[in-house]
Amino acid sequence: ETGVTQTPRHLVMGMTNKKSLKCEQHLGHNAMYWYKQSAKKPLELMFVYNFKEQTENNSVPSRFSPECPNSSHLFLHLHTLQPEDSALYLCASSPSDRGLNSPLHFGNGTRLTVT
């Protein structure tokens, strides 16, 4: 039980499919994040939302579309993905006062395979 729940745990999709990843946090945090973890590479920050407003878009291709309807839920909508988008997608949350003592809390991730 991590306090941050991601669904589905595994997803296989074709390049023409449309799917969505879901993240829910039960920690009362107001900032939520999407990270991408590819093999042999450091975690890459994709998007940040603070109080439902997007504060960071790290030059992510438009085939990834985030949505944050409230501070507890975060989605990542996927369409026309490429095989190189196959990775572990991690959601995290933190208190919005992201200062000296506000650690990130991660979910278990969604393992995405694009065929």
Next chain:
Amino acid sequence: KQEVTQIPAALSVPEGENLVLNCSFTDSAIYNLQWFRQDPGKGLTSLLLIQSSQREQTSGRLNASLDKSSGRSTLYIAASQPGDSATYLCAVQGGGFKTIFGAGTRLFVKA
């Protein structure tokens, strides 16, 4: 641009050994540094967070130090156990909500 480097990339030790993992960062203007553990196919579990004004933090057999001026942090694991086998990641937080991660150290503790 902040860059975080972790050395070594992989480490194999016998059970019971004390060990040190290293993390270095290029921009000393950080708010905090966080150490995580990641088991295969899982998310990240926070181990320790050191604020920029602090020198070290301890939790059980783990001790993390921070030397902000030199851009270095170490994670010391005492009396290692097979259950400590995992990938250990360090991450630094600078301005805004950007947290930059190192590539990790993959640790294997042999029984």
